[in-house]
Amino acid sequence: MNKPAGERCKYLDQQNRCEIFGTDLRPKACANFAPEEEFCGQNREEALQILTLLESSTH
Numbered sequence: 001m002n003k004p005a006g007e008r009c010k011y012l013d014q015q016n017r018c019e020i021f022g023t024d025l026r027p028k029a030c031a032n033f034a035p036e037e038e039f040c041g042q043n044r045e046e047a048l049q050i051l052t053l054l055e056s057s058t059h
């Protein structure tokens with residue numbers, strides 16, 4: 001599953017939950033991802049701000 005940076009995953013539902021959680025369809029990268037406050041902040045808004053900043057600074 002490839003998607004451009006910043007694009008919403010097609011498997012997120014309306015409540016921002018993964019629709020394929022616990023299935024073989026879920027990419028290994030997702031299962032291996034360990035959220036850290038440095039990148040994810042305290043909530044979705046902070047995560048988007050941090051990741052947007054990181055993307056623009058590493059472009």
Ligand code: SF4
Pocket residue numbers: 009010011012017018019020021026027030
């Ligand atoms: S865990 Fe992976 S597949 Fe599921 S919604 Fe998040 S990015 Fe998409």
